[in-house]
Each structure stands twice: as C-alpha cells, then as structure tokens.
Amino acid sequence: MLKIWGRANSVNVQKVLWVCDELSLPYERIDAGLQFGRVRDPDYLDLNPNGQVPTLVDGTFVLWESNSILRYLVMQYGPTSQLYPNDPKLRASIDRWLDWSLSTLQPAERPVFLSAVRTPAAERNLVQFEADLMTVATRWKLLDDHLSGRFFLESDKFTIADIVLGAFAKRWFGLAGVERPSMPNLERWYSRLEQRAPFKKHIDLPLT
Template identity: 55%
Template sequence: MPAENRLIIWGRPNSVNVQKVLWCLDELDLDFERIDAGMQFGRNTEADYLAMNPNGRIPTLVDGDFVLWESNAIMRYLCLAHGGDTPLYPPMPRHRAAVERWLDWTLSTVQPVERPLFWGLVRTPPAQRDMVALQRSADEAAATWRILDTHLATRPYVEAESFTLADIALGAYARRWFGVEGVAKPELPNMTRWYQQIEQRAGFVRHIAPPLS
C-alpha cells in the first residue's frame, strides 16, 4: 500500500480493543501506521480527535477520507474493504452470522465481566486491591468463559474449521483471563487447547502476547 494511502490506527498498544484491530491488520498483511492515543498519551479528548470520534475512545481508523470507530466494526470493514476473499469474515450468511454473534457476545457479555478483574489485578496497586471482590469477579468471569469452553469441545476454532474474527475478538480477551494472577480460576480444557493454538499466530505474538499493563 503506498504511503499516502496507509491505514492509520489511533490508540495505545495495551488497549484490548486496539489490540484486536492490530491483530486483524496483521492477519490481513496490511500496512498501517499507529498513533498513540488514550490514557497516558492523551489526544483522545482533544478537539481534532473528537471531530473524528465524538466518543473520545480508541481505536479510531482513518482510511483516506473515511473515518471509523468501534473495534469490531473496524475489523469487519478491514476484511470487506481490504481483505479480498479472506476467511476471517466468511461470506455465507449463516457462517457470517455465527461469527457476528461472538463479536457481539465479546462486547455484551465478556467485556463487562473481564474489565473489573483486569483493572483490579493489573491496573490497581496491590495495597488497594479488594481480593474478596476480585475473586467474586473471577468467579463471574469463569462462568462466562465456561460457555465458550463448552462450545469449543466440538470444534478447533470458535466458529468453523478455520480461524475467523471471532477468534481474534475472544482471543484478545482470553489473553487477559489466562494472564491475570492472584485469584482462583477453574480448569477450562477446551478453551486452553484453543488458546494454545491461537497464541502461536504471528499477530497474536506481536500484538496480544506482550505483558499485561
């Protein structure tokens, strides 16, 4: 892709929603530029950023004169606009809808139970952690992850025989689940097998595997 047409991603690299998009870009072998924004980098509350994304959140994609926010929407767009016939976002309606439900489930169900656990164990100083509350959060998250574990008992990937956007979306959050320490977590054998498979992918290694922060 010529430099003047390079895709631009606004967002910090330790944001799980930015990581999803970076992993997708890697899977599609797309050239891009990333600009730090959010938390310690700021920028996302400035007028020029809010003109692109009035939510003041990350990531935001700029593709020429087209601007898009919401990480799952960005991944779908990248597949449709730049992915050719990529299997990441299958064309058949039933297969695509099956992938879509997991993208929705990631944000509607996984993120709400993952966030307090991650922030409490990774972004809160040890002396300020309420470990009793965090164990309750871990138990709630485990109940959600058991749904995926049961689903994965009969298939190698989240939806279908091949790797899709569903694996990217859930894999980024699974990195946090498997990576946090200090709480009791149940054995999830099917999810563990799936995770050990996807963590070998180059995009995961580059964008998801770095230490949690």
C-alpha cells in the same frame, strides 16, 4: 496508508492490529489514550466523539468501534478471506461472538482486569475481586463448552471471532496469581492462537 489511533496495550486496539497483520495490511499506529492523552483533544473528538480508542482513518473514511473496524477491514481488503466468510449463517454466527464479547464478556472481565492489573495490591477489594472472578469464569466456561470438539470458534477455520475473543482471553490467561478453573477446550484453543505470529506481536505482551 491506514492510520490507527490507539495505544498498543488496549485490547480493542490490539484486535485491529491483529487483523491488519493477518491481512498483511500496512498501517501507521498513533499512540492515544490513557497516559498518551489526545482522546479529549477537539481534533480527535472530531474523529471519534466517544473520546476512546481505537479509531481507524482510511483516507477520508473514519470509523470507530473496534469490531466494526475489524469487519470493515476484511470486507474492504480481504473480501475472499476466511476471516469473515460471506455465508450468511456463518457470518451471523461470527457476529454473535463479536456482540457477545462487548455485551456479555467485557462487562464481566473489565473489573477483574482493572483490579488485578491497574489497582495497587493494597487498594484491591479482595471480596469483590473474588466475586468478579467467579462471574468472568462462568463467561469463559460458556466458551469452553462451545469449543468442545471444535478447532476454532466457527467453521473450524480461524475467523475474526477468534481474534476478538483471543485478545480478551489473554486478559484471562495472563492474570498472575489467580486460580482459574480448568477449561481444557478453552486452553487448547488458546494455545493454538498463541502460535500465530500476530498474536505473539500484538497480544502476547505484559498486561498493563
């Protein structure tokens, strides 16, 4: 059985769990990271020298980097799945969103998430928070524009691009007490994702 190391409230672990459920893959998840520790233990560092989660163990095969894990799982266990189609242009377009999520979206949304969710209100730098919020809003606006006239991110079929950005979108729409500019295309797309059972199970949890 697949083993997935990582706490269930990590966005990068959540993406992996979502894909497993879309592919009906059984797995064992082992808590690690933050309050669960383990990630600095030598045996864990042997698996993942970054000391981060998630890490996938599939028999003797070990893989870290969440987006690489998603691609591997579909290629290995769901090769005909629409989640990551073979067509090179479509695949490259999906990969573009996976890269964008790590290179452009996450660096912008992380400070907002950390401040709003993991920093006591009295210790928040509100000026910085508002500036960070505006930056991340411009990132989501790019997606809102892209989604105009589209049902899902690529090919109008649900793919791993929707999984990756959908997991991050929860950290946008789930923020309490913040004013978000209206983004109707993004909101419609997000409400489609909310209807999926794996989203309800793994993503639609309180932000912690």
